[in-house]
């Protein structure tokens with residue numbers, strides 16, 4: 001059977017319920033995938049030896065284009081064949097440095113002289129970093145074009161960088177022949193993160209490298225949630241499923257205050273271990289109560305206490321913002337509790353919607369928030385992670401015009 005000439009891949013955003021920032025220092029955090037908020041990529045076969053990347057979501061109106069032959073392969077010691085976990089997984093600063101001028105050359109053919117900004121350069125670096133590492137001379141693809149669409153806000157704390165990284169890692173592993181489209185229509189929610197032969201683990205590990213290009217020092221929670229999906233507790237690369245999330249409803253408010261995770265994680269005034277330990281205690285308490293059998297009312301009350309505690313602790317690390325305080329103030333008028341989620345500094349705020357909150361009140365809250373320029377989402381937590389599709393029959397136009405990526409036949413790695 002001939003290999004596909006197009007692949008479609010899709011990865012979800014994430015929401016961190018408890019433990020952001022502390023998880024960078026090895027503490028436990030709790031997070032889940034965002035079912036309805038996903039990044040999607042179409043990988044199209046080329047035969048002219050070029051790589052093309054389209055980044056409309058970052059405001060880049062024209063494609064970036066590089067000849068494959070321009071990539072600095074000499075900086076990659078050996079190409080990982082996916083079976084040897086000792087190869088290819090330590091971060092290659094030298095390669096990233098060598099890619100800097102090459103990234104800019106991708107803009108050379110652009111006729112309207114639009115310069116590529118820092119964020120666009122980072123996104124392009126991720127693509128070339130992964131391609132250079134994963135290039136396999138055996139591939140039948142002599143070049144690829146990548147189209148990206150997403151309904152995830154970028155730079156808002158919902159893990160758009162991880163969804164982008166996971167999609168790129170998956171697409172390139174498929175295109176370059178390291179993995180194949182799986183047969184599974186449904187994912188079995190079990191993972192053994194140390195099994196080096198598992199395609200999912202391979203995707204997760206390369207996505208982690210990609211997140212390093214974007215964040216500098218990621219904890220790995222975002223790429224893990226985007227890869228495996230579901231709702232998990234995570235510490236130092238080890239994950240466990242957390243059940244019971246499906247009983248909880250949340251409102252996400254995007255304050256639209258731009259921020260950048262790399263800067264936020266690099267700028268704590270000083271890290272105070274007791275604060276991190278207290279945050280870890282919050283994740284532990286959540287795991288204890290979520291399945292303790294307490295009444296829904298008590299569960300909600302206890303979670304609200306944890307939300308306030310967690311918010312105040314991360315706030316003391318200096319990653320708050322007046323726009324986040326505003327959301328907390330408005331939701332508090334309806335006796336609801338909110339916290340920053342993700343890196344903070346603006347971005348998104350998470351509010352627990354208790355069962356006793358009426359739909360009318362939810363409508364009023366949303367109105368109050370949207371009337372000052374914020375955007376609200378109600379979304380389910382815990383859907384599929386990375387999903388892939390043989391897209392040979394899907395045209396670029398069909399892909400780009402499909403807002404909610406409603407294609408059927410998605411496959412999942414187990």
Ligand SMILES: Nc1ncnc2c1ncn2[C@@H]1O[C@H](COP(=O)(O)OP(=O)(O)O)[C@@H](O)[C@H]1O
Nearest residue numbers: 057119123154155156157158159160161260261
């Ligand atoms: N759809 C996308 N297209 C291109 N790059 C993206 C996309 N989504 C995310 N990125 C990359 O991720 C960066 C944002 O990551 P980050 O600051 O971690 O915010 P977050 O992960 O909270 O959205 C962007 O600057 C860009 O490099």
Ligand SMILES: C[C@@](O)(CCOP(=O)(O)O)CC(=O)O
Nearest residue numbers: 021157159218219261342343
């Ligand atoms: C602050 C942090 O805990 C989460 C960052 O998430 P986001 O990029 O803001 O979606 C960093 C990390 O875990 O790598």
Ligand SMILES: [Mg+2]
Nearest residue numbers: 159161162261
């Ligand atoms: Mg991020």
